[in-house]
Amino acid sequence: MARRKRYTLKAKQISQIERLDLMRRGIQGIIVDLDNTIVSEDDVYLSPHSEAWIRDAQKEGFRLFILSNGKRKYRVDYWSARLNVPALSPARKPFPASFRRAMASMQLKPHQVIVIGDSFHTDVLGSLLSSCSCIQVASLPHPPRWWEKILGKWVQIPYLNAEELWSADCEYSYP
Numbered sequence: 447m448a449r450r451k452r453y454t455l456k457a458k459q460i461s462q463i464e465r466l467d468l469m470r471r472g473i474q475g476i477i478v479d480l481d482n483t484i485v486s487e488d489d490v491y492l493s494p495h496s497e498a499w500i501r502d503a504q505k506e507g508f509r510l511f512i513l514s515n516g517k518r519k520y521r522v523d524y525w526s527a528r529l530n531v532p533a534l535s536p537a538r539k540p541f542p543a544s545f546r547r548a549m550a551s552m553q554l555k556p557h558q559v560i561v562i563g564d565s566f567h568t569d570v571l572g573s574l575l576s577s578c579s580c581i582q583v584a585s586l587p588h589p590p591r592w593w594e595k596i597l598g599k600w601v602q603i604p605y606l607n608a609e610e611l612w613s614a615d616c617e618y619s620y621p
């Protein structure tokens with residue numbers, strides 16, 4: 447099979463990504479960002495249906511790995527355990543070392559892996575430097591850092607206010 451070219455797509459939120467489409471594109475592994483992608487960095491909002499989406503992806507045989515630049519390791523460990531997805535933090539994205547470690551752990555090559563994250567300068571740039579494809583999702587609402595007030599609009603897609611949001615406290619119960 448011919449090697450497919452890497453690509454960058456956009457989606458509003460994780461749960462709107464069609465896994466069947468990923469499969470058709472030969473994707474077997476998903477490197478996913480945590481902060482403002484799955485959960486807001488202040489732990490207020492959860493990306494709607496994201497836990498179900500991740501569990502369904504695991505059932506379908508996708509290998510997942512969390513790469514977080516977050517420095518609060520206990521928090522990344524919590525979400526890693528809650529989602530049952532191995533994690534590495536701080537990942538120092540966009541530098542490719544952690545992407546390579548994630549791919550080695552998943553035993554996959556770059557053309558088999560998609561990166562899902564909300565920030566251009568970490569997730570999208572990291573995917574480019576690692577030759578993986580990428581889907582940039584809208585950033586969950588979060589208190590802006592000083593640089594985000596200036597540069598945020600260039601590197602992130604704002605989460606539309608009209609979009610449904612979930613509280614991070616609502617533990618997902620699977621039928």
Ligand SMILES: [Mg+2]
Pocket residue numbers: 479480481482483563564565
């Ligand atoms: Mg993020």
